[in-house]
Structure formats: C-alpha cells, structure tokens
Amino acid sequence: xxTRTASKGTGVRNKGSRExxxxxxxxxxxxxxxxxxxxxxTDPELLIRASVLLADAALAAKQAGAEMTAATxxxxxxxxxxxxxxxxxxxxxxxxxALTNPGGLGFTANGGVLGETTRSAAALAxxxxxxxxxxxxxxxxxxxxxxxxxxNLAAPLAKDLTDALVAGKRLDALRAARRLVDLMGxxxxxxxxxxxxxxxxxxxxxLDENPANDDFAWVTLAxxxxxxxxxxxxxxxxxxxxxxGPGRAERADPDAILERCLARSSNEIVSYIDDIAALGNHxxxxxxxxxxxxxxxxxxLLLPGTSFGLLRNxxxxxxxxxxxxxxxxxxxxxxxVKQLLVxxxxxxxxxxxIVGHSLGGITAMNLAxxxxxxxxxxxxxxxxxxxxxxxxxxxxxxxxxxxxxxxxDVIPNLDGRGPSSPNDIPEHWVExxxxxxxxxYPLSHAPQxxxxxxxxxxxxxxxxxxxxxxxxxxxxxxxxxYLLLDK
Amino acid sequence: xxxxxDPTESREPATARPLENVLFGAALAAQRxxxxxxxxxxxxxxxxxxxxxxxQLMSHLKGSTSxxxxxxHTPFGAYLAPLDADDAADLLARAHDAGALGRADHLTPExxxxxxxxxxxxxxxxxxxxxxxxxxAQEAAHLIAARHADAxxxxxxxxxxxxxxxxxxxxxxxxxxxxxxxxLLAAAGSAEDAHEYTERAAALHRRLxxxxxxxGGLVDVAEATGEETAAxxxxxxxxxxxxTTHTARQALALLAxxxxxxxxxxxxxxxxxxxxxxxxxxxxxxxxxxxxxxxRWHDVSIEAGTDVLCATAWLNALAEGPGAAPSLCAVPGExxxxxxxxxxxxxxxxxxxxxxxxxxxxxxLDPDDLPTSLPPATLSVALVAADGSATPAPSAEPAPxxxxxxxxxxxxxxxRQSAHSLEEHAQRLAECARDSGWNHxxxxxRSRMLLLAHAERCRRAAADVRNAxxxxxx
Numbered sequence: 001x002x003t004r005t006a007s008k009g010t011g012v013r014n015k016g017s018r019e020x021x022x023x024x025x026x027x028x029x030x031x032x033x034x035x036x037x038x039x040x041x042t043d044p045e046l047l048i049r050a051s052v053l054l055a056d057a058a059l060a061a062k063q064a065g066a067e068m069t070a071a072t073x074x075x076x077x078x079x080x081x082x083x084x085x086x087x088x089x090x091x092x093x094x095x096x097x098a099l100t101n102p103g104g105l106g107f108t109a110n111g112g113v114l115g116e117t118t119r120s121a122a123a124l125a126x127x128x129x130x131x132x133x134x135x136x137x138x139x140x141x142x143x144x145x146x147x148x149x150x151x152n153l154a155a156p157l158a159k160d161l162t163d164a165l166v167a168g169k170r171l172d173a174l175r176a177a178r179r180l181v182d183l184m185g186x187x188x189x190x191x192x193x194x195x196x197x198x199x200x201x202x203x204x205x206x207l208d209e210n211p212a213n214d215d216f217a218w219v220t221l222a223x224x225x226x227x228x229x230x231x232x233x234x235x236x237x238x239x240x241x242x243x244x245g246p247g248r249a250e251r252a253d254p255d256a257i258l259e260r261c262l263a264r265s266s267n268e269i270v271s272y273i274d275d276i277a278a279l280g281n282h283x284x285x286x287x288x289x290x291x292x293x294x295x296x297x298x299x300x301l302l303l304p305g306t307s308f309g310l311l312r313n314x315x316x317x318x319x320x321x322x323x324x325x326x327x328x329x330x331x332x333x334x335x336x337v338k339q340l341l342v343x344x345x346x347x348x349x350x351x352x353x354i355v356g357h358s359l360g361g362i363t364a365m366n367l368a369x370x371x372x373x374x375x376x377x378x379x380x381x382x383x384x385x386x387x388x389x390x391x392x393x394x395x396x397x398x399x400x401x402x403x404x405x406x407x408x409d410v411i412p413n414l415d416g417r418g419p420s421s422p423n424d425i426p427e428h429w430v431e432x433x434x435x436x437x438x439x440x441y442p443l444s445h446a447p448q449x450x451x452x453x454x455x456x457x458x459x460x461x462x463x464x465x466x467x468x469x470x471x472x473x474x475x476x477x478x479x480x481x482y483l484l485l486d487k
Numbered sequence: 488x489x490x491x492x493d494p495t496e497s498r499e500p501a502t503a504r505p506l507e508n509v510l511f512g513a514a515l516a517a518q519r520x521x522x523x524x525x526x527x528x529x530x531x532x533x534x535x536x537x538x539x540x541x542x543q544l545m546s547h548l549k550g551s552t553s554x555x556x557x558x559x560h561t562p563f564g565a566y567l568a569p570l571d572a573d574d575a576a577d578l579l580a581r582a583h584d585a586g587a588l589g590r591a592d593h594l595t596p597e598x599x600x601x602x603x604x605x606x607x608x609x610x611x612x613x614x615x616x617x618x619x620x621x622x623x624a625q626e627a628a629h630l631i632a633a634r635h636a637d638a639x640x641x642x643x644x645x646x647x648x649x650x651x652x653x654x655x656x657x658x659x660x661x662x663x664x665x666x667x668x669x670x671l672l673a674a675a676g677s678a679e680d681a682h683e684y685t686e687r688a689a690a691l692h693r694r695l696x697x698x699x700x701x702x703g704g705l706v707d708v709a710e711a712t713g714e715e716t717a718a719x720x721x722x723x724x725x726x727x728x729x730x731t732t733h734t735a736r737q738a739l740a741l742l743a744x745x746x747x748x749x750x751x752x753x754x755x756x757x758x759x760x761x762x763x764x765x766x767x768x769x770x771x772x773x774x775x776x777x778x779x780x781x782x783r784w785h786d787v788s789i790e791a792g793t794d795v796l797c798a799t800a801w802l803n804a805l806a807e808g809p810g811a812a813p814s815l816c817a818v819p820g821e822x823x824x825x826x827x828x829x830x831x832x833x834x835x836x837x838x839x840x841x842x843x844x845x846x847x848x849x850x851x852l853d854p855d856d857l858p859t860s861l862p863p864a865t866l867s868v869a870l871v872a873a874d875g876s877a878t879p880a881p882s883a884e885p886a887p888x889x890x891x892x893x894x895x896x897x898x899x900x901x902x903r904q905s906a907h908s909l910e911e912h913a914q915r916l917a918e919c920a921r922d923s924g925w926n927h928x929x930x931x932x933r934s935r936m937l938l939l940a941h942a943e944r945c946r947r948a949a950a951d952v953r954n955a956x957x958x959x960x961x
Contacts, residue, residue, distance in 0.1 A: 042931035046924040050938060053919055057912040057945055063636075063889075064905035064952050070889040071898035071959055080895055091895070091958040098951035105948040112891050130944050137937050144930055349693050371670055375690035396667045 044145035051141040055221050058134035062218075065108030065131065068095045069115035106130040120211040126168075132206055135221050139199045140166045146199075152192040157183060161193070165200050168207035187440040194410035194441065201230035220416045225391050226327060236327035243324040245486030247316065247335025249343055252284060252483040262286075262479045267472045269404075269465040272302060272355045273385055273451040281307035283315030283485065285337065285360075287344050289478035298351040298472055299377075301337065305358025305386075308442075316484045322359045326388065326414065329366040336484035337363065338373060344480065346377065353381040353472055357447045358411055361387025365401075368394035381469055385450050388415030390425050401426075402465055404450060405433040410441040430468065432461040497788040500567055501552040503559045511548075511568075512561035514541045518596040538804065538859040545570060545805050555787065559796075563598065566775065566796035567789065570805075572813070575797045579776060580820060581784045587791070589777035590681070591817040594796075596772065596860070601677055602684040603774065604725045606818035607718040609705055611827050619656055619827075620834050626652040627838035631870055636904040638869035639848060645863075649731035649835070656831055657724045658695075659703015668694055672721075672728060692717050705827075723824040726815045729770045730828035734815075735835045736863040737764040742836065743845040743868065744852040757837040761829065768861050769813045772800035776817075804859055843870040848897065849890060899960035906953035913945035 071077055072095050081088030099109050106129035109118040122129070128136075143162050147153035153162065157180045164173035180189045193200060202217035212233025219226045227236050254262060261278035265271050267290065279286055279302060286302040306322045307313065316333035324331045346352070356364035361384030367373050368382050374396045382394065383402045386409050394401065403425075405412045417425070425431060436444065436453050443449055454462040503511065517523050517537050527535035534540075548557055549570040556569040556578065569575035582588040591603040626648050633644040640648075650669040654662040662668060671691045678684035695717055699706055705723060738760040745760070778793040789795075799813050815829065816822035839845070849867040852858070867890075889901055920938035925931035 040927050042927055042934065043924050046922060046931075047934065050919050050934060053912070053915050054938075054941060057909075057916060057941060060905065060908045060912055061945070061948060064902065064909060064948065067889045067898060067901045067905055068952065068955055070891055070893070071895065071902065071955075074892050074894075074898065076892055076894050077898070077959075087958070087961055091955070091961075094951075094955040094958045098948070098955045101947065101951050103947045104944060104951045106944075111888055130941075130948065133944075134941055137941065141934060144934075348689075371667075371674060374667065375671055375674070375687070375694070378693075395670060397664055398667075 041148065042144075044148045047141045047145040051138040051145070054134045054138035054141065058131040058138060059218075059222060061105055061108060061129075061134065062110065062131040065099060065105055065129070066111035066115065068099055069109045069111050069118070071095060072099070072109075073112055073114045104130065106133070116211070123211040123214070124209050126209060128168075128207075135206060135217060136166060136168075136203065138221060139203055142199050143196045146195045150192075150195045153196065155192075158192055162196065162200065165203045165207075168203075170204070170208070187442065190410055191408060191437075191440045191444065194413055195407070197410065197413055198416045205230040205233075223391065223416065226416075229323075239320070239324045239327055242312070243320045243332055243486070245332045245335075247332040247337075247339060248485045248487060249285075249336050249340035249482045250485065251343075252481045254479075254481050258284075258481065265476060265479065267300075267466075267469065267474070269355075269383065269462055269469070270451045270454050272300070272383070273357065273447045273454070276302050276304050276355065276357045276360065276385070277447040277451065279304045279481065281305060281317050283307075283313075283317055283483050284481050285340065285484050287340060287346070287478070287480050287482065288476060290472055290474045291477050292472060292474035294471070296351065297347075297477075298353070298474075299346050300472060301340075301352065301354045301364075303333075303337070303354060303356035303360030303363050304447075305356075305360050314485055314487070316363075316486055317359060321486075322362070325359055325362040325366060329369045329392070331363070331366065332486040333359070333363045333484065334366050334370065336486075337367060338370075340482045340484065341373075341377065344482075348376055350377050351380050351471070352377045353383070353469065354379070355383040355385070356387060357385040357450075358387055358445065361385060361389055361403075365389040365392045365394070368392075368396070368399055368401075371395050374399070380471065383465065383469070385447060386411050386445050388412050388417075390415045390417040393426070400468060401429040402468060403429065403431045404454075404461070404465070405431060406444055406450065406453065407433055407435045408437045408439075408441075409444045409449075411445050430464070432458075432464060434458055434461070497783055497786050499558075500787050500789070501555050501557045503548065503557050507544075507548060507551075507557075508560045510544050511559050512563065514544055515561055515563050515598070517541075519598050521596075533856070541801055541859075542804055545801055549805070556795075564775075564794060566794050568796045568798065569802070572799070572802040572805075575799075575802060578784050578789075578795065579797070579818075582776070582778060582782055582789070582795070583818060583820065585780070585782035587778050587780040587782040587789075588818070589779040591777075592775050593676075593771045593817075594773040594775055599677075599679070600775070601679070602681055603771070603817045604675070604688070604722050605718065606816055606822060606824075607716060607722045609719045609723060609823065611705070611823050615705070616827075616830060619831050620838075622652060622655050623831065623834035624838040626655075627835060627842060630839065631842060634870055636908055637848070637901050638846075638871055638904075639867050640870065642864045642866075645736060646732050649735065650728055652831065652835060653724060653727035653731050655704065656827070657705045657720060657727055658698045659701075659706065661701050661703050662698045665694075665698070668698075668724075669728070672725060676725065688721070691721060695720060719824070722816075723827060726822075726824050726828035727831055730815060730832040731835055733770050733863045734761060734764050734768075734829075735832040736866055736868070737768050737861050738832065738836045739839060739845040739868050740847050740852065740861065740866050741767075741857075742840060743847045744854045744857075753840045754837045757840045758833045761833045761836055765813060765815070765829065766803055767800075767857065767859075769799045769803070770815060771817065772860070773798045774817055800859060839870065843872055845869070846871050849893070895959045895961075899956045902952050902956040902959065906949045906956060909945045909949035909952060913942045913949060916942035916945065 098105060100107055107122045107127045108129045108131060109115050152158060157176060161173055161176035161180060164176050184192065198220050202220040205213040206217040210233055213228055213230055216226045216228050216230040228234060258278045261275060265275055275286060281304055284304065288300040290298050290300065292298050304317060306319060307317050308319065310318060312318050312320045316336050321331060321333055325333060354364040354367060364382045364384055368379055369392055379396055379399050381400045381402065385404045386406065388411060389403060434453065439449055524536045552570065554571055556567050556574065559566050559568055569578055579588065592600040593603050594600055629648050630640050630645065633640050633648065635641065651663050654665060654668060671687065671694055675684060675687035675691050678687050699717060699720065706720060741763050742756060742760040774797045776795040778789055778791055778795060781791050782789055814822055815825040846869040848869055916938045920935045920942065925935040
C-alpha cells in the first residue's frame with residue numbers, strides 16, 4: 001500500500017524538522033520549495049492523497065484479476081468442472097465476466113503462465129485494463145502535483161509532453177520532446193522533467209505493447225527497487241552480466257592536486273564533498289583513518305560517482321555499474337570496496353562512516369544492506385550526496401542515513417521517490433533538500449555544486465550534518481587512495 | 488530401553504551390511520529430492536512414499552541389530568546411528584558425562600551441515616515467566632494485525648514478529664527492533680563450516696555486547712544470579728527464535744487439523760499442539776555429534792572420531808506411542824533455555840488460539856496421516872476471527888500472488904475478500920471525490936470526475952467478483 005507520511009516542502013525531513021525551517025538562510029538562487037498551492041488552484045497534497053487511493057485501488061484490482069485467473073486455470077477447478085459441467089459453465093461465465101467487463105475490471109487476467117500469456121496478448125492488442133487505467137491516472141495526478149512545485153512542468157511544451165505520455169501517444173510525446181529540446185536545449189529539458197522522470201518512465205512502460213516492462217511501473221507505483229528496465233523489460237540480473245568481475249582494489253598514489261586537497265581535509269561535510277570532487281571519477285576511492293577525540297580510531301570511506309565518458313570501463317565507476325548499483329546491491333563497486341577494507345587492514349568491529357556522491361552514495365547504501373559488511377564493521381553513518389537511495393534500507397537499524405538532495409538535480413529522483421511520490425523514507429533518516437537552480441544538469445549534480453551550496457547558501461544544513469558526525473572529530477592519521485577495478 | 492547389558496565385556500558397535508548401507512544412503516539422498524515420491528503420493532501408494540520406506544528401513548535395521556546402534560557407511564559420511572530415541576538420549580548423555588561429546592552439527596534435509604551453538608543456559612526464575620505471557624499476547628496482536636486479505640500471515644512477517652518476541656524476552660525492549668541481531672543469529676545458524684560459524688558468532692557477540700551492557704529481559708535476571716555470559720544469552724536467544732518462528736507456526740497448523748486433542752481448555756490444547764509439533768517436527772530433524780574421546784556405553788565401546796547420527800525425526804516416527812518431545816537443545820540433559828523456549832512458544836500459540844481460529848490453507852493435512860515433515864515456510868495458515876469472518880486490518884505489504892492449482896473453495900474465499908476490498912476502495916474514492924478541495928480549478932474538477940468514474944468501476948468490479956466467488960463456493 002502506498003503511504004504518505006512526510007510533509008512536502010520542508011528542507012529537512014526527520015523528527016523535529018520544524019526547528020530547522022525557523023532559522024533558514026535563503027540566498028537568491030537557492031530556495032526551499034513552496035509549500036502551498038497558489039490561491040485558486042487545487043492543493044497538491046489533495047492530488048497526492050488521491051493518487052495514493054488510486055494506486056491502492058489499482059493494486060487491489062490487479063490482485064483480484066490474479067486470483068480469478070488462478071481460479072480459471074486451476075487444474076483442480078478443471079477436475080471439478082468435469083464432474084459438474086453445469087456448475088462449470090456458471091463458474092466460467094461469472095469469472096470471465098468479472099475478468100473482462102469493461103465497466104468493471106476490464107481485461108485483467110494476470111499471473112501464472114497462462115495468465116501472463118493472456119495479459120501479454122492484451123498488451124499487444126493495446127487493451128487497457130482497469131488497474132492500468134487507475135495506475136495511469138495515479139501517475140497523472142502525481143505529475144499535476146509536481147507541476148505546482150515546479151512551474152516549468154506546467155509550461156505549455158512540457159505539458160504537451162506529459163499529457164501525450166499520459167494518453168499513451170508516443171509519437172506526440174516524441175514531437176513534444178523535440179520541440180522542448182529545440183527551445184531549451186537538452187540539459188534544461190532534462191532538468192525540467194527530472195522531478196517526474198520516474199513517473200514518465202512508468203507511463204511509457206505501462207502503456208506500450210511490451211508486457212515485459214510493466215513490472216517497472218507497478219514497482220514505481222507501490223515503491224521499491226525495480227527488477228527490470230522501463231523500456232525493454234530486461235531483468236536486473238541481465239545487467240549483472242554486463243558488469244562482471246569480482247571487484248578489486250589497488251593502492252594508488254595521489255596526484256599533486258589531490259594531495260593538496262587532502263592536506264586541507266577535516267571532519268566536515270563540505271570538506272568531504274570537496275575531497276570526493278578532487279578524487280575524480282576515474283576509479284579512485286579514499287580510506288581515511290582518524291584518531292578521534294575520544295581515543296578511538298575510526299575510518300571514513302569516500303566514494304565518488306560515475307564517469308560518463310564510456311558506457312563501460314575497467315573501473316567500478318562507469319554507467320553500466322551505475323545501472324547495476326541502482327537495480328541490485330551486490331556489484332563490482334561494492335565488492336571492490338569490501339576488498340579495500342580487508343586489504344587496508346581496517347580492524348574487525350571498527351566504526352566506519354561512508355560518504356558517497358551519486359553512484360558512490362548508491363554504493364554506500366548497497367554496502368549498508370550487506371550483512372557481511374555490517375557484521376564485520378560497525379557502519380555508523382552513511383552520508384549520500386545527490387544519490388537515489390530512498391528505495392533501499394540498511395541492514396543495521398542503527399546506521400544513521402543522511403541524504404543531501406538538490407531538487408533541481410536529476411539523479412536523486414531516479415529512485416522513484418520524486419517530489420510527488422507518496423512513498424517516504426524512515427523517520428530516523430535525515431534528508432536535507434533544497435532547490436538550487438543556479439545550474440542545469442549535469443552541473444547541478446556535480447559535487448562542487450553541492451559543496452558550494454552548503455558553504456554559501458545553506459550553512460544550516462552544513463551545521464546540521466556536522467553536528468551528526470562529531471564522533472569522527474579528531475586527527476587525520478592516514479589518507480590513502482585506492483583504485484577500484486572491476487577485475 | 489532395548490539394549491542388553493553385559494557389565495564384563497565390551498564390543499564394537501554392529502556394522503550394517505553393504506545393502507543396508509546403500510539403502511540408508513538412498514534414504515539420505517531422498518531427503519534432498521522432496522518430489523521423488525510424488526507419483527506414489529498421487530496414486531495413493533503410501534507404502535512407497537519416502538516416509539514409509541524410511542520407516543521400514545529403520546525397523547529392519549533395529550530388528551537386525553537387536554536395537555543396538557549400528558555403524559553405517561554412506562556416500563554422505565560414516566555414522567554411528569542409534570535406532571531408538573531413548574538409546575540416543577542415553578548414549579549422548581553418557582558421552583557428555585564422560586567429557587567425550589564434541590561439536591554438534593545440524594544436518595538439513597538438503598544435506599548441509601551447520602554448526603550448532605554450544606549449550607550455555609541461564610537459570611530462569613518463575614516470576615520471569617509472567618512477563619513472557621504478556622509479551623506473547625502483544626506480539627500475537629501484531630501477527631493478527633499483519634494478516635493479508637486471506638487472513639494468512641506471510642512467512643516473512645511471521646519471522647519478523649516471532650524474532651522480535653524472542654529478543655524482547657531475552658534482551659528486553661531495547662533489542663526489540665534490532666533486526667540485525669536476528670539476521671546475525673540466522674547467519675550463524677546457517678554457517679557452512681566451523682570457520683564461518685566462528686566469524687558469525689563473533690559478529691553476533693559484538694552486537695550482543697551493547698545489549699548486555701544495557702541490560703533488560705533475561706540479562707537482568709542473569710546479572711542478579713551472577714551467571715550472565717554472552718554465550719548463555721546467545722544460546723537462549725537461538726532456541727527461543729527457533730521455537731517461536733518454527734515450532735509455534737507448526738503447532739498452529741496441528742491445532743487447526745486436530746481439534747479433537749484430549750484437552751478441554753484453549754491453553755491446554757495449545758500446549759499439547761506445541762508438544763506435538765516438537766515431537767513430530769523437531770527443529771533439528773537430524774544432528775551429528777563428534778566423539779572426541781573413547782567411552783563406553785553399556786557393553787559398546789565408542790571410539791574417538793566417531794560421528795553419532797541422531798535422526799530425531801526418523802526415531803520419533805519409529806517409536807510406538809507418542810513419547811516425550813525432544814529437547815530443543817542439542818546437548819542432552821536439562822536445559823533451562825530450551826524450557827523457556829518451549830514456554831514462550833506455548834504462550835504465543837495460546838495467545839493466538841484465544842483470539843482467532845487457525846485454519847490450514849496449504850498444504851492439505853490429513854489428521855490421521857500427518858506428513859513426516861512440515862516446513863513452516865511453506866505453511867499457509869489463516870487466522871480467522873471467532874465469528875468466522877476473516878476480515879483483517881489492511882496490511883501495509885502487498886498481498887502475495889495467489890497460489891496455483893488450488894480448489895474452488897480456496898479461490899472462493901480469496902475472491903470474496905477481494906470483492907470486499909474493492910468495495911472499500913470504491914467508498915474511499917467516492918469520499919475523496921466529495922472533498923471541497925477539488926472545487927478551485929479545471930484540474931480539480933477533472934480529478935473529481937476521474938475519482939468518481941473509478942469508484943463506479945470498483946463498485947461494478949466488486950459485484951462481478953462477488954458473483955464469481957458465489958459460483959466458486961458452490
């Protein structure tokens with residue numbers, strides 16, 4: 001069941017979020033998102049609530065269809081039918097009517113081999129069942145709600161695009177996208193639609209003739225990690241075949257720029273993000289040893305994000321690795337990091353904090369789900385910067401998750417939890433979000449953009465994070481880069 | 488006791504003949520292929536099922552060796568197998584007293600060996616047991632609240648609640664939501680070898696250390712008596728988790744299919760069901776024990792290095808009459824941790840039986856011919872309210888996919904619930920459409936009309952599905 005628990009529009013999402021809002025500092029280009037609809041407009045909260053009800057109804061209708069499909073094709077029911085043909089006629093007629101009544105469930109056969117074959121045939125024939133109609137309308141309401149918070153989405157050309165996708169008119173959608181790109185350029189177009197990107201992908205998956213990708217839409221509706229891609233419906237397991245390798249970590253020497261940056265490091269979130277930026281995206285990660293003020297030795301891992309040069313390279317920080325990390329939890333990046341920890345001799349039972357940007361944040365969360373890792377080390381904090389992590393949960397309920405999100409950035413929304421998604425994060429997570437439209441994507445996603453915002457426009461968020469990681473205050477006694485490779 | 492006693496002369500254990508070795512190896516192999524006797528079951532040829540053939544083999548071995556333990560050589564290892572439950576308990580007790588009993592390994596039907604946590608129990612005062620009933624009642628309420636539309640509780644939800652009950656009893660409220668503790672315990676229990684077990688156990692001890700410092704639950708009692716150790720807490724937590732996750736669920740199924748158990752009150756029926764579940768389906772169906780030093784049991788000399796195989800489930804099936812339920816603890820003798828585990832399982836089953844009526848949906852159980860294994864993960868037990876209705880509170884988790892190949896009555900129950908659910912959704916959509924918040928603009932009015940249209944479709948769908956349910960129920 002889809003749920004909605006957190007309030008929209010606050011910069012800080014956790015218990016006691018009201019205090020943070022009271023002493024915000026707002027710079028001209030960076031604002032907290034508006035909380036109320038303009039007068040004379042439908043309240044976005046009402047739209048979200050309605051979308052949740054529609055989503056629940058869609059899932060219930062789909063479940064009813066699955067149950068009756070199972071009844072229709074059950075061999076035991078067939079055996080009964082042979083013994084009692086009159087009953088069989090009545091039962092079959094009633095289930096067939098229930099499964100096909102256009103005023104009721106529509107064509108809703110699904111589940112089991114025969115059910116899925118029937119559903120696939122219906123998808124090819126573009127027969128829209130009631131659950132699908134409800135799901136489409138639920139997504140449409142989410143898009144309407146997002147358009148209130150992001151006025152660019154309500155602009156005519158963007159509206160043409162979203163309306164065409166809601167109607168299932170792909171050619172019209174392509175034309176609208178083309179017009180948008182002609183007017184705004186690719187990066188501004190991406191930034192414009194990014195708040196509802198997952199909803200648009202889900203609509204494409206649901207309304208095309210390919211039945212294999214429908215699961216993507218249902219997972220986006222209900223919340224969770226997709227098991228297929230939204231276009232071809234390729235299973236997540238296939239991505240693993242494209243990203244093979246046991247993962248390996250090799251000690252590396254820092255170059256002069258990195259060395260200068262590391263010399264200025266401190267236990268401070270802006271410093272960590274600057275260090276990640278200095279590491280670059282060519283496979284490096286950093287292990288820092290800190291002799292803390294309480295006498296303990298603790299460790300911090302810094303994990304950078306994806307290199308966009310090639311689809312695949314020899315390091316763990318490539319595009320294929322990013323897809324792998326989004327869909328699964330055991331990847332070459334996580335395996336290489338685990339090898340790094342063993343290789344570097346981090347003692348068993350040590351306190352560990354992981355700070356990751358983009359794919360690095362996804363990997364941090366994937367590591368947090370790994371029972372082997374959390375049973376070997378005590379993962380106290382995960383700090384993610386611009387990472388889509390909201391659909392995964394750490395194995396240790398005591399791990400403090402801190403998520404830094406620029407709502408103008410495309411990437412954090414790719415976990416299906418956009419501004420109008422009803423699915424929320426656990427109460428004890430800390431999500432610090434703001435709207436910085438200084439740069440379009442991809443600059444809005446760069447770690448330098450995040451560190452700049454925290455340094456200048458959002459010092460309260462900087463202080464908030466620093467207050468949560470004081471256990472790692474102390475003297476840095478080791479900064480060691482490692483090169484992480486797939487094989 | 489069937490073994491003759493000669494105080495003057497010791498002898499080697501009897502050795503099975505080659506054909507007996509082959510048959511025993513085949514019986515072990517058949518455990519790994521659950522479907523191997525599916526044709527015999529489908530045709531009703533009970534004497535040709537795995538259980539019957541194994542029972543016949545064990546009877547033969549018992550008869551040919553006069554009931555003495557027999558040495559068996561199989562492709563899966565060489566074992567000394569007692570052929571009587573009492574002999575097995577007595578032999579292990581003798582080995583334990585002689586200091587010859589080494590590591591115990593749990594042997595799964597799939598052929599895997601998992602080291603068993605060593606015995607180390609904490610005395611439990613009677614006053615502590617009152618709290619167990621209260622905790623069990625609270626967790627039973629959570630189980631009832633977690634039911635799906637067909638009134639069943641998924642295996643995952645059951646394990647979550649049962650694990651939490653075990654943690655609350657042993658470690659107190661602070662550990663209730665520490666799911667990592669449960670994961671580490673499960674990982675230790677499924678370790679492939681001693682090395683992995685040692686690492687997993689060490690991780691578990693590190694995690695337990697904080698709870699031991701903070702106190703709560705049994706830890707406070709242990710401190711009061713001065714006998715607190717991490718090993719004792721781990722052992723107790725392990726046994727309680729097994730009893731609440733596995734045995735309690737199986738007991739519910741037995742309670743459902745054996746209403747004629749000779750016990751008048753709900754509590755007595757529940758307790759009898761738990762004992763029956765332990766006797767028929769011990770959590771460790773087979774355990775092997777390493778003998779570290781030679782010892783003598785009656786007139787039989789057991790050498791060091793021998794692997795003693797206690798096929799508890801097979802021995803129980805062979806026994807004439809019900810017999811005593813085996814202990815949850817792998818080590819023979821009194822174990823207060825095992826007693827507390829059984830007590831907690833009984834409390835949980837009692838609390839559930841007092842609130843709801845269990846109904847077994849799958850597999851089909853014949854009270855006169857119960858299966859020799861009943862994996863709790865595959866059990867589907869509905870918890871139906873006393874008035875026969877099965878309307879649960881809405882669950883936050885998506886309903887599981889309906890099982891294939893069931894009877895019309897099963898689907899009738901499911902679809903009846905779905906019709907009810909669709910009616911509720913129709914009402915909620917219509918109620919949302921009545922909200923005055925839609926009055927402000929065209930988007931709002933369009934949304935209202937969409938909600939009303941979908942409410943109407945849900946209503947019609949509910950009527951169609953209810954009609955189909957009626958036909959299926961005929």
